[in-house]
Amino acid sequence: MAAGPSAFQSRLAKELPPLLDNAQLDFKAKDDFLATLTCDKGNVLKLGKILSEKFGFEHLSLITTVDRIERFELVYQITSYQNHCMLEVRVAVPKDDAKVPSVTPVWGGANWHEREAYDMMGIVFEGHPDPRRILLPQDYKYFPLRKDFKMDGE
Amino acid sequence: MAEMWINMGPQHPMTHGLWNLRIKVDGEVIIDAMPEIGYLHRGMEKLFENRTYTQIAPITDRLCYGSSFTWNHLFCLTAEKLMGLEIPERAKYIRVMTIEMQRIGNHLMWIAAYAADLGLLTGFIWALREREIFIDLMQALSGSRLTYNYARIGGVAADLPPDFERDTLRALDYFERKLPEHEALYEKSKIFMMRNEGVGILKREDAMNLGVTGPVLRASNAKLDIRKDNPYEVYDEIDFEPQCSNLCDCFGRYLVRMNEMKESCKIIREALRKMPKGPVRVKTPLEGSPGEVFGRVEDSRGEGMMFLIGDGTDRPSRLKVRSPLFVTLSAAKKMLVGYKVADVVAIMGSIDVCMGETDK
Numbered sequence: 001m002a003a004g005p006s007a008f009q010s011r012l013a014k015e016l017p018p019l020l021d022n023a024q025l026d027f028k029a030k031d032d033f034l035a036t037l038t039c040d041k042g043n044v045l046k047l048g049k050i051l052s053e054k055f056g057f058e059h060l061s062l063i064t065t066v067d068r069i070e071r072f073e074l075v076y077q078i079t080s081y082q083n084h085c086m087l088e089v090r091v092a093v094p095k096d097d098a099k100v101p102s103v104t105p106v107w108g109g110a111n112w113h114e115r116e117a118y119d120m121m122g123i124v125f126e127g128h129p130d131p132r133r134i135l136l137p138q139d140y141k142y143f144p145l146r147k148d149f150k151m152d153g154e
Numbered sequence: 155m156a157e158m159w160i161n162m163g164p165q166h167p168m169t170h171g172l173w174n175l176r177i178k179v180d181g182e183v184i185i186d187a188m189p190e191i192g193y194l195h196r197g198m199e200k201l202f203e204n205r206t207y208t209q210i211a212p213i214t215d216r217l218c219y220g221s222s223f224t225w226n227h228l229f230c231l232t233a234e235k236l237m238g239l240e241i242p243e244r245a246k247y248i249r250v251m252t253i254e255m256q257r258i259g260n261h262l263m264w265i266a267a268y269a270a271d272l273g274l275l276t277g278f279i280w281a282l283r284e285r286e287i288f289i290d291l292m293q294a295l296s297g298s299r300l301t302y303n304y305a306r307i308g309g310v311a312a313d314l315p316p317d318f319e320r321d322t323l324r325a326l327d328y329f330e331r332k333l334p335e336h337e338a339l340y341e342k343s344k345i346f347m348m349r350n351e352g353v354g355i356l357k358r359e360d361a362m363n364l365g366v367t368g369p370v371l372r373a374s375n376a377k378l379d380i381r382k383d384n385p386y387e388v389y390d391e392i393d394f395e396p397q398c399s400n401l402c403d404c405f406g407r408y409l410v411r412m413n414e415m416k417e418s419c420k421i422i423r424e425a426l427r428k429m430p431k432g433p434v435r436v437k438t439p440l441e442g443s444p445g446e447v448f449g450r451v452e453d454s455r456g457e458g459m460m461f462l463i464g465d466g467t468d469r470p471s472r473l474k475v476r477s478p479l480f481v482t483l484s485a486a487k488k489m490l491v492g493y494k495v496a497d498v499v500a501i502m503g504s505i506d507v508c509m510g511e512t513d514k
Contacts, residue, residue, distance in 0.1 A: 033384065058362045058363070059362060059365060059367075060365055061365075061450075061457060061459055061476060062448075062459050062461060062474065062476040064461045064472070064474040065474075066463060066471075066472050067472075075461065077448065077459070077461070081362075081376075081378055081383070084383065088448075107363060107365060108360075108363045108364040108365065108484075108485070109363065109364050109365020109366070109481050109484070109485075110365070111484050112480060112481060112483075112484040113481075116480075120199070133192075134191065134192060135191065135192035135195040135513060135514070136192060136195065137192075144197065144200055145199060145200060149200075151200060151204055
């Protein structure tokens with residue numbers, strides 16, 4: 001299981017930071033398939049464009065929202081079929097300014113994931129083509145996956 | 155012609171569950187489409203955060219009634235990854251066998267619903283008749299017909315019942331003999347072919363960009379199957395070929411699923427042949443270790459994923475479900491625009507809608 005980084009991952013670790021003005025990405029290869037990196041929330045769209053155009057990441061698997069109490073966190077799992085690599089991109093989102101640029105222009109598949117993230121956690125995706133709630137009623141007032149939203153009987 | 159919006163659903167024979175497809179038409183031609191979901195939302199992800207790992211397993215069955223074992227298995231797989239458990243070899247083979255039985259059952263349920271949608275009631279009855287055999291086998295394994303709760307964190311609930319191998323091989327012999335009859339029923343039907351061929355085209359680039367996975371993606375000429383690309387359990391030791399088609403239309407999706415059922419039969423036979431003797435379950439801790447893991451499997455409908463964050467207690471701090479259909483359904487507009495209202499049923503039927511996993 002614990003195989004070393006693949007040649008593609010090494011290339012990614014070397015070539016990615018200069019394209020993002022040498023931002024601190026904290027790139028880590030967990031095995032020869034999965035790699036993680038953190039990204040500043042302002043750079044999300046730029047990173048997405050670079051990944052999809054230059055490195056062949058054609059598929060956005062999942063966007064997860066996590067409530068870390070002091071902040072929100074977004075986890076993007078982006079897959080490259082051709083290079084056999086999955087990238088876990090972590091983005092910290094402050095609670096008082098929960099706005100992130102949308103990556104729907106890059107991956108159309110992000111559309112409903114982002115709508116769900118807004119619906120459940122209240123993170124606003126700027127530039128999203130259809131920023132409505134998706135699962136809950138449009139006039140619903142709460143964001144149920146936040147940790148301060150308690151269930152009955154707790 | 156005047157343009158107008160039409161609601162197909164939430165109550166409509168085409169929806170197979172409860173959702174609403176809003177289409178904008180210019181005469182008979184569709185110019186825009188907007189699927190609306192959420193009617194079946196049960197707050198699964200919030201429920202998961204308030205249940206122990208053991209309590210979550212039976213709920214994951216309810217993500218999809220047609221393919222419940224794959225979800226149950228995916229949860230156990232992810233939880234095992236978090237706890238760092240290695241499960242017995244025999245349990246892995248039993249899981250692979252059960253997943254493939256579930257896949258056959260699911261595809262048969264799909265073809266049954268699809269045939270009924272397109273006016274082929276014979277297909278509906280035939281497909282459900284064959285599906286009953288696989289449901290009987292799963293019932294012998296687990297005790298229930300639809301929501302099995304058969305996978306456990308650390309293995310499976312019980313070993314195979316007596317004579318299970320014999321019964322399974324018999325069922326497969328029967329099914330493989332019957333499958334050509336099914337294919338003839340559909341492919342020789344002029345109506346079925348007219349409503350399928352060249353309808354609902356989804357090109358490879360579009361499918362990739364929109365995050366479509368599973369049989370729909372493979373029917374768009376992309377040979378991508380997680381069982382092959384990132385093998386889990388013992389798929390790397392089993393010889394099979396992912397099925398794909400370059401037709402990109404509804405008929406391509408039909409072909410992919412039909413051929414997948416044949417491959418599944420092969421996989422079940424091989425898993426039964428290679429299955430070693432031994433225990434089927436290991437002891438598991440009640441608490442999950444702190445950490446973040448994801449599990450990724452090829453569900454009957456595409457890429458099923460769970461992202462699990464454990465904080466060292468007996469409950470997960472976050473469990474996110476990626477439902478393949480949630481994403482595939484968002485690509486509906488791409489498939490629908492330009493076709494006629496009468497094609498909606500065929501196009502939406504061909505992606506195998508299951509609202510349980512979509513709305514969560």
